[in-house]
Amino acid sequence: MARDFEVLSKQTPRIDALERVTGQARYTEDVYLPGMLFARVLRSPLPHARVKSIDTSAAEKLPGVMAILHSGNDTTIWAAGDAKGRRRLFADEVRFVGDSVAAVAAVDRHTAEEATQLIKVEYEELPYVVTVEEALEEDAPKLYPEGNIREGDPGISESGNIEEGLRQADFVYEQDFITQHHNNAQLERRVSLAQWDGDRLTVWASTQGIYNCRKDIASDLKLPLNKVRVICQYMGGGFGNKNQGYDFDLMAALLAKRTGRPVRLEFTRPEDFIAVHGRWPTRQHYRIGVKNDGTLTAIHLKAYSGIGAYARGSGGINGPQAYAVPNVRTEISRVYTNTSCGANYRAPAGPQGAFAIESAMDEIAARLKMDPVEFRNKNAVTDYWGKSPLSSNGLRECLRQGAEAIGWASKRQQYASQNGAIRRGVGMAVGIWSASAGPSSAVLKIFPDGSIKVYVGVTDVGTGAKTTMGLIAAEALGVPFDAVAVVSGDTDSTPYSVGESGSRTTGSTGLAFIEASKQVREQLLAQAAERLKVPRDSLNLAGGKIVSSDGKSWEIAEVTRRNVDAITAAVTTDPSFGGKARTDFAAHFAEVEVSRDTGKVRVVRYVAAHDSGTIINRLTAASQVKGGVSQGIGMALREELIWDRNTGIPVNNHYHGAKVLLHPEAPEVEVLFVDSGEAMGPFGAKSLGEIPIVAAPAAVANAIYHASEARIRQLPITPDKLLEAFRAPGA
């Protein structure tokens, strides 16, 4: 369904591109306040211990030290964005290397850091578990009285009857998959700057949701919402681990209260890797019932997610959802370990789930000697997402266009039999993501000079949301994009928004802007009719001008110039989308080169075909896909945060060790957007934030198998694993 847009669906540079590339953009780290103190956190060097005593006397004597918080003088409870995660900011028991023990505010960074080293802590060491396997052992040391499985039992979901489904199968595929702890590794380190004015608190945070952050801080510090302001003007990435108010926000606020000065709490890069969270690792066991004609009869997933020392994420695993199978059962246990938390990272339950199910589907197709694309076409969902009807489904079109673009049919054949050390393969996988929704507000103003301002409650976490909202407002109003300026990232300036997570910004907040645009346009045209003495029905707003049906046109300012105040619309929408699931679909195709000598893998080409409905801005949308694919390739091949099993100490909590793909290492990604005729979202848009990472690890793994016949079921697919596979009997 092709649509004509004036400003949407083009290649539009970000509204703040200039500020971003010239260094004018002020990220939280760029905010300096007069009299500001610097704060550092002292972290546990032990994976599990009781804090017996803390002696801060030497640290307090260090000139320039202004305040020290620790378990002995602060009892603040932090809800961690999750009632189950409630705990003291500074606890008597520490549960991972990096857990907070004390926080120091001092006149400069070096003094603060030196002071943390002068704090003497006496620990009683406690036994600990580092891996999910260890945690599950019968006599394993327990992190909590309830044991190491959160809530004691797995979360179970079943539709149909799994054993009956398996019985209907001609054969049952059964296999294990393992995925790693993968740190979000966003470029921007955490900084929180807190300042009190009397009893009012302002926090400059690095957050994906200023309103989430405000709510959490107010709740934890027992402040009314009207006394807390959160500001985040520019944001340097979070990918799900900057969704709430965090412990360091509270520490900054408490230190600021105690010292009467603004306090800026900064993380070092190593702290940034361990002190919040990364993607939860999983161990997944699949049993899948298959008929010889390729029909799936049942999918049974029994899995363990490693959620680390504290409950923070769902620990869920998306997998079976992409397939229309009558009998599905999932049992997922969430396992505590004495490590950093496992929680949200872009498409939280997505790529670890897709890696397993899409590897499995590749294996099943191979056993059936079916083409993997054909196999997906046969089994993939068509009309439903769980029990909700789909608003649209472009998956088959993604499969068709993606396969064509990568040259699927010919390359599958061409690479089927290769010799030599370097071998090529093409693989593919399907990705799905169903967008969250939620209420959002929008404010739109037309000033007396005809210029327009859009007030957006979302922070632009890097997705280009500021630009997206500006584009939607401009399109809905009938004005060019450059007539619009956008205000965002300040709870005092902007209306409520649900926060940039769950791929909900475009869908939820976008609809609020369409409604606000309608209202403001209606007010403007009513005013125009009166002032220009032209019937209202004959007037319209187009191309930034007021036009009449008989061909006359007027600048907006000709009507609004005499206004003193802006024409304003403030709108809140809470879309239900007619009860439909607005699900994004993707089919990813990777071409890889595998060295049988070294086990090294190079992704040489990548095609990502996406159905996200109407694409609001093709430039930033393509960038989002490319970014997600890069993260997915990193997850497939090398990124993993590793703890020493003997000490519980993280060994690679830094950028060098994280091995995030560098620009020259990332392949060219060909991004295709298919139009599925979506009708529910703003101008037919679905969402795009999460999905790009989902299919990538599986697509790469399947391409490696195609190239080398090595099926690696544990991420990351590092050279050692491949070399071991090449050397296995029968390889």
Next chain:
Amino acid sequence: MARDFEVLSKQTPRIDALERVTGQARYTEDVYLPGMLFARVLRSPLPHARVKSIDTSAAEKLPGVMAILHSGNDTTIWAAGDAKGRRRLFADEVRFVGDSVAAVAAVDRHTAEEATQLIKVEYEELPYVVTVEEALEEDAPKLYPEGNIREGDPGISESGNIEEGLRQADFVYEQDFITQHHNNAQLERRVSLAQWDGDRLTVWASTQGIYNCRKDIASDLKLPLNKVRVICQYMGGGFGNKNQGYDFDLMAALLAKRTGRPVRLEFTRPEDFIAVHGRWPTRQHYRIGVKNDGTLTAIHLKAYSGIGAYARGSGGINGPQAYAVPNVRTEISRVYTNTSCGANYRAPAGPQGAFAIESAMDEIAARLKMDPVEFRNKNAVTDYWGKSPLSSNGLRECLRQGAEAIGWASKRQQYASQNGAIRRGVGMAVGIWSASAGPSSAVLKIFPDGSIKVYVGVTDVGTGAKTTMGLIAAEALGVPFDAVAVVSGDTDSTPYSVGESGSRTTGSTGLAFIEASKQVREQLLAQAAERLKVPRDSLNLAGGKIVSSDGKSWEIAEVTRRNVDAITAAVTTDPSFGGKARTDFAAHFAEVEVSRDTGKVRVVRYVAAHDSGTIINRLTAASQVKGGVSQGIGMALREELIWDRNTGIPVNNHYHGAKVLLHPEAPEVEVLFVDSGEAMGPFGAKSLGEIPIVAAPAAVANAIYHASEARIRQLPITPDKLLEAFRAPGA
């Protein structure tokens, strides 16, 4: 008319009192931005000259100098908040000592200052006039081709027939009065900090009206309004000379644009005295027709106002308006001189006008042997202000209560005949001020936790407007004051307001908050009815709780907790007040001690009786009156900005020379508020900002006359003038 209020009309400390007294309040001068440059202005040392050349080469070589603007490289036109005042920021012709010649941005203050001294300017000196009398001489040097009288002719206003009125009189009183250039002398020096983000400009200004300032800056820099943001969180006084966008705001913005860095332009205290404006000086000639029974038949005022080098203020003179006289004519010429501008200072046309007319009335009453209070009671306005009916009039009640409080009758008698060097007297005068109006907007939110936030477009210039708006909203809503937080002073965060000038804030913006409160209350109670399953009609909001007619009550949060967004009302009102003039009235009574030996005057007691309708906050209202009285006493006795007549150089442009009253010098002021039964304004409030200064100089002058029989008709009444009077023949 007594009214019962829950939160209004009490003694309420300012909502930001703690921040103000602890130094947490961030005035514009307290804002420091990373990478910020400091700017200084080079000013003309000559009262009138042509700039022949500017050589900045030496200044540019000074390390740390980043940019220099002057007439050779900048042609920006500044509208000066008045189309008639349009001129270049850096002109080829300078017209007063202090006129801008160049502006320098450098890495620190000292470098910027040194650089201004290194700029070599070649001037061609031009003839000049310093005083109004000089300017009016036939062969005086002309400031402009049109001559030294603005628009060539006086502004004339006449009602009735002045000559006819004078003919009806039994005698005609005729006299001259002179008032001085009186600098506003606010504590906060001017600072403007400008920062660009791409094409968007943010200005931290010290302004009485962020929206005025935004409009002026956008207009002068040809920017759309949506690209300009003005912030003024705390304000250290302006009293009318911080009403618009100013030249230094533009200079800061232009220097920031040129350097790509934030630029903070600061005035020194001496610059602050001369580079903007003070109250215009006047020469007033009165002819007043009086019948022997005390009836006034005609008032003729012919006057000259000194507006300085550029047109900025109205140059008007309020005088006859307080009296109900059938024949009135005023002819006021506005005269250019080569001095700093004469423009708005608290009650712009007020105290200079009241000094003359109220001195005249005192003289007439004396000639008639009538009591001055009785004389006012006979002649003062009752029902009309010009042609508009008065909304209420408490003047006679002010006269009654004020006279009683000072002990008028007995002291007039007691002090009638005195000997000795130190003599006492009581004098009185009437003051009037008619509030301006204008459209204003208000935004009010009830957050899900039941806390309330009020968004106010006015900056709190020291009047306590933030608190006032919070009180009005709390009263209108039915919640205690401490449930409310206020956001103000940022064009991005707050709705439009007309700016704090013309005594319009409480009346105009207050009404917007009443309406917003109504709307938000209605939404809340509708929600409560639904959620609590109680009929809407039985619900009310009182004491911060939702109450039902059968005596049940609920916390607001019990209803709103499940809301995600705030309940919001955004309202714009543009009150016409039924075409009525909302005029404030005051009767001031001063008791003074005059030394016949030294000519020194001490105000020993002061009673200020005011009709401003309902008093929203008795604490800040009384402070406003006391502040205005202090300024008025300073004007009466000693404050005057003086230019050397031979050089045109200001000789006392600093606090020491300004002789503003110090705290120990200010008398105790007894403030009385009378209730005139006003019905138009918010909760019956009229206004209070301007009027306290109006009557004070005249009251003091009349008290001096009562004490010493010396009638001084030229302000300030300094010891030299009094000693000269004491030594005059017949004294």
